[in-house]
Amino acid sequence: MTHAITSRFRCLLIALTALLLTVGSLATATPASAHDELVSTDPESGSTVETMPEELVLTFSGILSTEDGATELAVTDADGASLADGDPEVIETTVTQPLAGEATGPITVQWKVVSSDGHPISGEFSFDVAAPDPTPTPTPTASSPTAAPTATETPTATPSASPETPAEASSTVPWIVGGIVALAVIAAVVYLVASRRRTPPSTPGSNSSAPDSDQPSER
Template sequence: MLSREVHRRRSSPAARWAATAIAGLLALSSLALVATPAAAHDELTSASPAADESVEGVPAEVRLVFSGVLSPEAGATAVDVVDGAGASIADGAPVVEENTVTQALDAASGASGAIRVLWRVVSGDGHPISGEYTFTVSAPPSPTETTTAEPTTPATSEPTPTPTASPTAAADGDDADSTFADVWLWVVLGALAAALGGALLYLAFSRVRRENALRERDPQDAGPRSDHPADH
């Protein structure tokens, strides 16, 4: 009799509902926890020269700083710096040091105008990211000749003002917005999964309590039963 009662309780619909709800909740929670960190990839946080910055003459190098440590694998990082005519002024391969990439430039190239920086790196989690930005190179001022009005009185020329650089923050806006949207998407999915699982668990255990209460109030169902005709 005890074994039949235990089997009946284990195979009740309410118990099966509870087991199914718990399994579904665990699966959805695991998916949300695994997917949310994967969406938060590294991103470009600063650059020198910065985006839209104006500098005098071609700088010696371009330096890119990212939010996390980059992959040091050969070929994982690529940087190209081109002038307005599309000619590359990069000098050699980029150097990766943890979260910083340095690309040397050919300062003697004489390039001027809009300079494009195109980069591609691999995050520490193995996800490749890429982007580009533009800064401006102004030609250095040409030297001014001095003239002498009299042999003993040399004329002096006024210094030519140099343009002032206007640094701006460099950021890959499209990658940051996409990463932020991906993270919030998984946070919302995780919250919905938790709410659904909680509702299923509440319904399942409410049904189990109702069945137990009915069995306690029904003495025939709760009392022992005899299988011999003489007992009836």
């Protein structure tokens, strides 16, 4: 009876010892395997933004190493073109990567950092940049026909009688003189014809003078 109890107690003690050793090993291993990890990103992983951001910000759970080459970021668009502008800046738990260029569609970010315990960690995430809305093309509207401008008659100036030039006056002088001479000749002819009609014709044998009444007649 006593031997059976002792055996059971011994088995129980061995089991408790093994359990304690297992718990102790797990408690010792947990701090060693607890590396820093990525906590958040801006833009967020899987999100869609309206425009291409000017920079990326990655936040980790612990302080990161600032040694040269410890932090690396690759930011590419859908065609694989790089959008990173210079080297990333590490300040304690955050990594800031400036960006340059314009892109739409999925943007892929691959990162690698060295955690505070000296263990390198890496990962990848992506976000989308929305395509800009197409500019609406204005539809032509039917415009009312415009009336054709009517031709306005320009009043023409009536030519005024210009004064005769000396050459024109000299050319008309002979005609005026000729007209006056012709009128004088016609008047002379008319006068002569009229004078002949008023003078009576002389009879033959008649004395040209009447007898003088003062002379005594012959007896």
